[in-house]
Amino acid sequence: MADTDSGSEQPVPRKRADARRNERALLDAAAAAFVTSGVDVPVRDIAARAGVGVGTIYRHFPTRADLIVAVYRHQIEACAEAGPALLADSDTPHAALAQWIDLFVDFLATKHGLAAALQSDDAAFQTLHTYFLDRLVPVCDQILHAAVAADEIRPDLDAYGLLRGVGNLCIGAGTDPRYDARRLVDLLVAGLRVR
Amino acid sequence: MADTDSGSEQPVPRKRADARRNERALLDAAAAAFVTSGVDVPVRDIAARAGVGVGTIYRHFPTRADLIVAVYRHQIEACAEAGPALLADSDTPHAALAQWIDLFVDFLATKHGLAAALQSDDAAFQTLHTYFLDRLVPVCDQILHAAVAADEIRPDLDAYGLLRGVGNLCIGAGTDPRYDARRLVDLLVAGLRVR
DNA sequence: TGGCTACCGGAACGGCGTTCCGCTTAATCA
DNA sequence: TGATTAAGCGGAACGCCGTTCCGGTAGCCA
Known part of the structure; x- marks a missing residue:
């Protein structure tokens, strides 16, 4: 290039x-x-x-998204880079998926308002949306495909949909002790398993 | 009284x-x-x-929430009242749960911005939050308990958590053709099943 | 050291939610 | 029916916020 x-x-x-x-x-x-x-x-x-x-x-x-990305870039990169490593080290692709999504949730859930900003259709957050997707969708896609190839999960959900779903579930995490985003994400990932 | x-x-x-x-x-x-x-x-x-x-x-x-509740009150009531009916008519409690949640998703996903407003911690939306919870949590709770009693789903998620999760998954539904909230909700409900 | 210009600070503007008050008018009663 | 009264109305006004713009400042280099 x-x-x-x-x-x-x-x-x-x-x-x-x-x-x-x-x-x-x-x-x-x-x-x-x-x-x-x-x-x-x-x-x-x-x-x-x-x-x-x-x-x-x-x-x-220039936009709030640029500032947010700059502040969190290191952590997002770390999350992205952890994907292949988890896939290599875990017993099964599904275990890697669960662990990687845990990392993502840990990151999102501790950033007040970030998950909501990620889903916002406000033009000011376009860059944020794009950066997250560009960086994380390929990683998620790789793990997902490995899990599908190993016949561990259903093949009918793409990385984009899964990441948006997980991101959505993280909205409000940490502001309401009655709402446990992690458990819901676990249930969602459990729902992906072949039965 | x-x-x-x-x-x-x-x-x-x-x-x-x-x-x-x-x-x-x-x-x-x-x-x-x-x-x-x-x-x-x-x-x-x-x-x-x-x-x-x-x-x-x-x-x-007085608040935006009051106006929203007034506009949608009929539909929310209809959804709430459909719960016991579905439970009585369905073959299994889990089928009733799936159908009832479908109703809820149909309602939420077609109201632009409503799902996001529901999760907002803005004080102006307090009434909205409260109304939805007061009206729907008991209904959901009833179906959930029936499904647990029938050994169809895991007992480790309460109605509040489930409704918030479903509501969260509906955020952005209808604005992005790549995002299918219904499928994610289905996966979440599938994740509830005992295995 | 002097000049050039990148860069800075904050005033200014427009959009929004919300409040407030002087005026309008529906309801009531003789 | 006409006078009285207060419920109800409209929209100006205020404060908060994101964003833009420009006169002034101060780093950098010759």
Whole structure:
């Protein structure tokens, strides 16, 4: 895959020191604000925490989705990369699927409002939706196919549908002690088994 | 249970004619607006459709939840009342459960944004949440217990959790042809079966 | 050190939910 | 039927929020 620049020259000469500092401060402030107030926290709150103006947020992160993705990128990557490893290490593909989905639920359920944002049809969250799908659907698809090939689960659900379903079930997890998203996800995965 | 008024007198003397007319117009306008723009349609839009001022909406329906409940009350009642009937007519409690949940999904999935509103922790939707739970949890509970008693399903999920899970799975149904909420709900119910 | 320009801060704007108050008008009674 | 009264109405006004825009500031380089 060819890069846009042709080799030797540096097309992105490096940002100014204050810009780098502000970006860092914004990421830290956003991460903290997401924890205390959810990913729907007002833009002004994040700006205030970071000690910058609101314009600075939009300059670095044009949409809220860009900021959310930047904050959680490492964790999402880790989840994606864990897929093949689990598939290789587990006794059966179905066990790998269950464990991998557990990872995904652990991630989603602890991010206040993230699961809801993922399903939102608001244009501001388009990037978020796309990033999650691009990164996780192929991984899920791989495990799913392995499980189907091993005759462990029914072949009639694709990775996209499963991930959206799991994401949906995680909405509200952690805000209501009576609602146990993990158990419901377990039941859903159990429903996939051949009988 | 004693009524607040003591028998003969009429404590609610009957509203003025224009008030009754406006309430009717608002219900019709809201129903139409919900169909075209979802239950999150701006209050001003509903007021404009009904040909009234925004103040009139708040006078008749203090919160958005009150308006939504008023619009859908008949359908929710019908769903609730269908529960015992299905339980009596079906071959097995599990079949009744599946059919009843189908009814619930049919209702929810065709109301743009309603499933999301149901799970929202926004205070404006508190009444909505409460009404749905008060009306449907007992019905679901009855069918669930019958199925458990018949040894058809696992006893480890209560009606509240199941209804919330189903409601969550319905979020986004109808907006994305790739997402089939009904199938996921079926898988969830299948996961409940004893094996 | 001086100038260029990337970058910043926050005022300003529009959309929204919600409240409030002066006016309208349905209901009642002489 | 006409006067009285208060229930009810409309929409201006307010505050919150996302987003845009521009005058000013300060890093960077020659």
